[in-house]
Amino acid sequence: xxxxxxxxxxxxxxxxxxxxxxxxxxxxxxxxxxxxxxxxxxxxxxxxxxxxxxxxxxxxxxxxxxxxxxxxxxxxxxxxxxxxxxxxxxxxxxxxxxxxxxxxxxxxxxxxxxxxxxxxxxxxxxxxxxxxxxxxxxxxxxxxxxxxxxxxxxxxxxxxxxxxxxxxxxxxxxxxxxxxxxxxxxxxxxxxxxxxxxxxxxxxxxxxxxxxxxxxxxxxxxxxxxxxxxxxxxxxxxxxxxxxxxxxxxxxxxxxxxxxxxxxxxxxxxxxxxxxxxxxxxxxxxxxxxxxxxxxxxxxxxxxxxxxxxxxxxxxxxxxxxxxxxxxxxxxxxxxxxxxxxxxxxxxxxxxxxxxxxxxxxxxxxxxxxxxxxxxxxxxxxxx
Numbered sequence: 001x002x003x004x005x006x007x008x009x010x011x012x013x014x015x016x017x018x019x020x021x022x023x024x025x026x027x028x029x030x031x032x033x034x035x036x037x038x039x040x041x042x043x044x045x046x047x048x049x050x051x052x053x054x055x056x057x058x059x060x061x062x063x064x065x066x067x068x069x070x071x072x073x074x075x076x077x078x079x080x081x082x083x084x085x086x087x088x089x090x091x092x093x094x095x096x097x098x099x100x101x102x103x104x105x106x107x108x109x110x111x112x113x114x115x116x117x118x119x120x121x122x123x124x125x126x127x128x129x130x131x132x133x134x135x136x137x138x139x140x141x142x143x144x145x146x147x148x149x150x151x152x153x154x155x156x157x158x159x160x161x162x163x164x165x166x167x168x169x170x171x172x173x174x175x176x177x178x179x180x181x182x183x184x185x186x187x188x189x190x191x192x193x194x195x196x197x198x199x200x201x202x203x204x205x206x207x208x209x210x211x212x213x214x215x216x217x218x219x220x221x222x223x224x225x226x227x228x229x230x231x232x233x234x235x236x237x238x239x240x241x242x243x244x245x246x247x248x249x250x251x252x253x254x255x256x257x258x259x260x261x262x263x264x265x266x267x268x269x270x271x272x273x274x275x276x277x278x279x280x281x282x283x284x285x286x287x288x289x290x291x292x293x294x295x296x297x298x299x300x301x302x303x304x305x306x307x308x309x310x311x312x313x314x315x316x317x318x319x320x321x322x323x324x325x326x327x328x329x330x331x332x333x334x335x336x337x338x339x340x341x342x343x344x345x346x347x348x349x350x351x352x353x354x355x356x357x358x359x360x361x362x363x364x365x366x367x368x369x370x371x372x373x374x375x376x377x378x379x380x381x382x383x384x
Contacts (some may be wrong), residue, residue: 286342
């Protein structure tokens with residue numbers, strides 16, 4: 001199989017989109033498939049042995065936004081893929097889908113970013129409706145759109161996107177594991193975060209407006225806690241002001257083993273943002289054996305079983321957020337029980353198994369495309 005991946009986000013930018021694309025490419029390589037990547041400028045020249053081609057980009061909130069151009073069509077025409085994978089399509093992805101359609105190549109679009117939700121949060125009024133119309137236009141061009149959660153499925157159905165199916169995300173079950181708590185590096189980090197034995201409430205992700213990390217201020221006055229924030233982004237100054245006076249340790253951007261050690265040093269994982277289409281870090285926290293507190297909105301609804309492996313708070317109620325965190329801070333057996341339940345919940349979500357489902361979706365749209373092509377050829381043969 002020859003797969004062209006057009007991604008709105010790629011290395012060195014760290015995001016959920018980047019993570020899933022890298023895992024898909026790694027699995028394509030392991031299974032002997034061929035691939036090509038088209039991404040915004042700044043990306044490495046290759047990944048997993050596959051070439052990475054870049055297009056000009058502009059920066060928006062520290063994210064490179066790829067700009068459409070004639071090079072995308074040329075690259076796809078030269079590569080002759082069997083299928084196009086558009087990761088969280090926006091401007092670049094929309095052009096990739098259109099170019100694939102022009103070339104007769106079937107496409108799979110992966111819905112990962114709630115663009116319309118961002119417009120609504122920023123009180124952009126009519127722009128919210130325009131954003132949803134743009135989302136519909138982009139995804140109507142694809143042969144299939146894969147969504148990560150029931151909330152995303154419902155949202156896209158409401159705007160009339162017809163060809164939808166579910167595709168979850170995988171998690172590194174070995175990289176994120178409760179056993180890492182005994183690693184000397186994790187032990188040393190925990191000693192730094194909680195020198196007096198505090199309960200560590202951790203977060204991993206972008207420090208960006210949509211992540212609403214400033215809502216951690218609801219924990220002000222909660223005794224016996226330490227807050228650890230992993231990540232960086234444009235909202236860092238705002239969040240720092242909002243959390244002034246709280247026991248916060250800023251760990252910056254982490255990856256690989258350093259990130260695994262950070263999860264291992266946490267006791268509770270808190271995600272406060274209400275616009276997640278999925279919530280990859282929630283899965284990573286569960287894999288690490290942590291209870292998760294997240295809003296009852298979007299992707300977390302599918303990932304957190306309220307009262308079993310974490311709590312879902314009312315998305316507009318900071319007091320409810322605080323109440324659930326406080327319950328976990330006060331009850332170590334509850335934390336351990338929920339953390340173990342979270343680990344069990346993700347055991348079937350290895351990237352290998354999740355990519356297997358994705359590749360079946362690829363094959364489905366390829367087969368459907370070949371079938372349509374055959375149907376058009378039969379009448380032509382009959383006329384001759």
